[in-house]
Amino acid sequence: MSNAFEPRIVVLCCNWCTYAGADLAGTSRMKYAPNVRLVRVMCSGRIDPAFVLRAFQDGADGVLIAGCHPGDCHYINGNLKTMRRYPALETMVQQFGIEPHRLRLEWISAAEGDRFVEVVNEMTEQVRALGPLAWKQRSAVADLSGSPHAG
Amino acid sequence: MEPRIGVFVCHCGTNIAGVVDVNRVVEAAARWPDVVHAVEYKFMCSDPGQGLVKDAIVKHDLSRVVVAACSPRMHEPTFRKACAMAGLNPYLFEMANIREHCSWVHEDKEAATLKAIDIVRAAVAKARLLEPLQTRFVPVTQKVLVVGGGVAGIQAALDIANAGTKVVMVERAQSIGGHMAQLDKTFPTLDCSACILTPKMVQVAQHPNIELMTYSEVESVDGFVGNFTVKIRRKARYVDEAVCTACGVCIEKCPKKVPSEFDEGMMPRKAIYRSFPQAVPGRPVIDKESCTYFKNGKCKICEIFCEPKAIRWDDQDQVVEEKVGAILVATGMGLIDPHGLSQWGYGRYPNVLTGLEFERLNNATGPTGGRIVLKDGSTPKSVAILHCIGSRDRNHKEYCSRVCCMYALKFAHLIKEKTHATVYNFYIDMRCFGKGYEEFYNRLLHEGVKFVRGKAAFVTDQAANDDEKGKLVVSAESTTLGEVLRVPVDMVILASAVAPQKDAEAVARQFGMGLSPDGFFMEKHPKLEPFSTATDGVFLAGACQSPKDIPDTVAHGAAAASTALSLISRGTVEVESATAEVLTDFCSGCKVCQDVCPYGAISFHEDTKLAEVNASVCKGCGTCVATCPSGAIVGRHFNDRQILAQIDAAFLWE
Numbered sequence: 145m146s147n148a149f150e151p152r153i154v155v156l157c158c159n160w161c162t163y164a165g166a167d168l169a170g171t172s173r174m175k176y177a178p179n180v181r182l183v184r185v186m187c188s189g190r191i192d193p194a195f196v197l198r199a200f201q202d203g204a205d206g207v208l209i210a211g212c213h214p215g216d217c218h219y220i221n222g223n224l225k226t227m228r229r230y231p232a233l234e235t236m237v238q239q240f241g242i243e244p245h246r247l248r249l250e251w252i253s254a255a256e257g258d259r260f261v262e263v264v265n266e267m268t269e270q271v272r273a274l275g276p277l278a279w280k281q282r283s284a285v286a287d288l289s290g291s292p293h294a295g
Numbered sequence: 296m297e298p299r300i301g302v303f304v305c306h307c308g309t310n311i312a313g314v315v316d317v318n319r320v321v322e323a324a325a326r327w328p329d330v331v332h333a334v335e336y337k338f339m340c341s342d343p344g345q346g347l348v349k350d351a352i353v354k355h356d357l358s359r360v361v362v363a364a365c366s367p368r369m370h371e372p373t374f375r376k377a378c379a380m381a382g383l384n385p386y387l388f389e390m391a392n393i394r395e396h397c398s399w400v401h402e403d404k405e406a407a408t409l410k411a412i413d414i415v416r417a418a419v420a421k422a423r424l425l426e427p428l429q430t431r432f433v434p435v436t437q438k439v440l441v442v443g444g445g446v447a448g449i450q451a452a453l454d455i456a457n458a459g460t461k462v463v464m465v466e467r468a469q470s471i472g473g474h475m476a477q478l479d480k481t482f483p484t485l486d487c488s489a490c491i492l493t494p495k496m497v498q499v500a501q502h503p504n505i506e507l508m509t510y511s512e513v514e515s516v517d518g519f520v521g522n523f524t525v526k527i528r529r530k531a532r533y534v535d536e537a538v539c540t541a542c543g544v545c546i547e548k549c550p551k552k553v554p555s556e557f558d559e560g561m562m563p564r565k566a567i568y569r570s571f572p573q574a575v576p577g578r579p580v581i582d583k584e585s586c587t588y589f590k591n592g593k594c595k596i597c598e599i600f601c602e603p604k605a606i607r608w609d610d611q612d613q614v615v616e617e618k619v620g621a622i623l624v625a626t627g628m629g630l631i632d633p634h635g636l637s638q639w640g641y642g643r644y645p646n647v648l649t650g651l652e653f654e655r656l657n658n659a660t661g662p663t664g665g666r667i668v669l670k671d672g673s674t675p676k677s678v679a680i681l682h683c684i685g686s687r688d689r690n691h692k693e694y695c696s697r698v699c700c701m702y703a704l705k706f707a708h709l710i711k712e713k714t715h716a717t718v719y720n721f722y723i724d725m726r727c728f729g730k731g732y733e734e735f736y737n738r739l740l741h742e743g744v745k746f747v748r749g750k751a752a753f754v755t756d757q758a759a760n761d762d763e764k765g766k767l768v769v770s771a772e773s774t775t776l777g778e779v780l781r782v783p784v785d786m787v788i789l790a791s792a793v794a795p796q797k798d799a800e801a802v803a804r805q806f807g808m809g810l811s812p813d814g815f816f817m818e819k820h821p822k823l824e825p826f827s828t829a830t831d832g833v834f835l836a837g838a839c840q841s842p843k844d845i846p847d848t849v850a851h852g853a854a855a856a857s858t859a860l861s862l863i864s865r866g867t868v869e870v871e872s873a874t875a876e877v878l879t880d881f882c883s884g885c886k887v888c889q890d891v892c893p894y895g896a897i898s899f900h901e902d903t904k905l906a907e908v909n910a911s912v913c914k915g916c917g918t919c920v921a922t923c924p925s926g927a928i929v930g931r932h933f934n935d936r937q938i939l940a941q942i943d944a945a946f947l948w949e
Contacts, residue, residue: 152945152946152948154942154945154946159368160829163366163368164368166395166396167366167368167369167392167395167396169395169400170366170394170395170396170399170400171395171399173399173400174400175400175401175402176400176401178397178400178401178403178406178407178409178410181410181413181414181417181945181946182392182396183417183938183941183942183945184367185917185933185938186873186915186916186917186933187916187917187918189891189916189917189918189921189922190916190917190918190920190921190930190933191921192920192921192935192938194935194939195938195939195942198939198942198943199942199945202942202943202945202946202948203946203948203949204945204946215804216804216809217893218807218829218916219893219894219914219916219918220893220894221893222893222916222917222918225891225918225921225922229921253809254809254817254829255809255810255811255812255817261400
């Protein structure tokens with residue numbers, strides 16, 4: 145393997161829209177950058193900001209949060225909670241010294257396999273241009289590994 | 296006790312193994328902590344594949360199972376069942392999606408194999424922390440809501456009701472019948488549409504198991520599979536249904552005329568009306584928007600002539616609540632707005648009609664009593680039928696509307712039979728795919744109907760020579776002759792595209808359905824489950840899913856009915872086990888969870904100052920879990936530890 149930088153992007157997505165959209169990209173045999181790993185939750189409303197920080201802390205170069213389009217949430221409005229939580233998360237991540245392009249929120253429906261591909265490819269290139277985050281090395285960050293509790 | 300994890304990697308034929316080196320995935324998995332058994336197999340979902348899992352659970356005393364294969368949305372239920380059969384709690388199973396999310400989307404075999412290893416590692420990391428959950432069941436309400444009273448809804452309602460299950464049918468128009476009631480004859484058999492439909496309509500109205508609500512609309516839907524609560528707005532009819540005898544004198548006497556929706560605006564109806572003479576129910580309603588009394592406070596002629604005294608001026612809209620176990624959506628199709636089709640003369644020339652307008656013109660209850668005449672009352676000597684107007688057209692609808700070729704043939708036959716006019720069909724391809732359809736096409740060829748293979752480019756009244764004077768000229772390139780033709784005719788019929796209903800998006804949202812890119816309701820699976828939707832307990836019937844002719848619509852209605860019935864007769868339904876739970880030791884009683892729960896599943900106990908989740912209402916979305924500032928709510932099967940373990944294992948981070 146070459147030593148060229150390959151971005152590592154964690155995708156936190158909902159089961160009903162984005163995960164299914166990624167499935168559709170697969171059944172349609174679309175091709176995209178192999179730089180993403182999906183972590184499925186039932187609703188984007190389940191995505192705790194701690195998950196995002198944990199991914200960065202682990203070594204992710206980018207984190208994508210994705211869910212159903214506003215108004216289409218399988219759970220009525222869980223995605224709206226994500227939407228409202230996101231600006232705070234964005235600010236927090238930037239205060240930690242992480243570039244804004246490393247975090248992204250997207251609405252990708254079950255019918256939008258092509259959109260999933262587009263977002264993944266675009267984000268991979270954006271993060272590639274930014275280079276490795278190496279958050280641990282970059283700053284002496286306090287240990288965040290303890291989640292609020294064992295739940 | 297340390298978990299004992301079994302990892303099973305599927306080849307899926309060459310679907311996975313053609314790109315991902317499954318042996319390397321197995322080798323990697325075998326080295327991870329707690330993995331005591333790792334194998335590959337050609338088709339894990341096959342009987343022998345499932346057998347491998349079952350046998351290994353027993354032989355290797357597995358306490359966790361990970362299958363690396365396709366999407367959990369595809370086969371998670373299959374493998375959960377296999378685990379349960381071998382005595383392992385089904386929630387101790389985890390799926391790693393290395394097909395849809397890996398082998399199918401990558402070409403670089405090395406990168407795909409490394410990614411597959413990562414995906415399986417994350418699944419194993421989560422599996423290690425899985426906890427057994429209890430499968431829970433709730434009873435299914437023994438009643439089905441059918442939305443839409445067209446032929447799809449009618450068929451479905453009758454099938455369900457005949458099986459002994461109660462049905463509530465909601466139709467927004469005054470009468471059931473839908474588009475089929477507007478037709479005169481049906482292809483290819485030429486039976487009279489009303490003659491075959493009206494008996495079924497009457498059966499619906501008289502069926503002891505069917506409660507028919509016309510002039511009504513669904514206002515809201517709550518609940519979940521087996522247990523929906525539906526609010527239905529019954530619009531004020533201003534006519535007492537219990538008293539009215541449907542004698543029709545009020546309709547005759549009403550002085551106010553407005554264009555009839557049923558007749559495509561080609562003839563008037565009264566302000567007190569029934570949609571058509573054979574309407575079911577036959578009792579009329581007053582259209583408040585056009586009634587003179589409601590506008591000016593004067594008139595009441597209908598009341599004066601109503602012998603049984605059935606007019607109720609103080610009638611109000613009523614919202615009724617129904618509890619149902621399943622919902623069958625049969626809201627039908629719309630048509631493309633023909634005003635966007637002006638190059639074919641619609642709206643500019645009075646003798647350019649849409650297909651549905653011609654149906655009414657040709658119908659014995661239509662504006663001319665079934666005589667095919669021009670706007671000036673004369674009989675046309677030549678008629679052109681233009682196929683694919685708005686269908687198979689990138690500027691309008693990309694899809695084929697599926698009914699036009701056949702109704703164009705039917706029109707050609709009827710026009711020839713009634714007027715002896717020369718009939719031209721301008722077509723791209725003739726699509727005569729159904730039973731008896733090709734035979735009907737052959738019959739028409741022998742009846743002397745002229746077929747021009749070429750889509751009509753435009754219709755004009757600008758004559759280029761004497762033959763074209765006073766005529767509508769259809770211009771088209773005949774692809775068989777290789778030349779541009781100008782054909783002068785008296786009447787033009789546009790086979791305009793079938794389209795989703797105008798409010799399809801709002802209806803989809805109301806019932807938790809999706810829309811396909813073409814705007815029709817999205818089915819659960821395009822081939823194997825065209826009558827189910829992504830929402831359990833909500834089914835689809837008829838042309839609301841895609842354009843369909845009558846035989847297909849009826850078959851779809853019956854299929855949806857039987858699928859709904861199998862849910863109803865099962866009697867119980869499994870509900871979400873992966874619900875949220877409050878850890879009372881950590882709860883500070885702030886009630887934030889209560890605010891974010893979309894289902895009102897969280898209650899707050901004033902005495903203990905603690906929140907509690909009602910598990911039978913909770914759907915397991917986890918929004919409260921992510922919101923709780925004290926970390927006092929656990930989302931079962933997706934708890935923080937499990938998700939964080941998955942993130943930690945998502946890549947080899949070093």
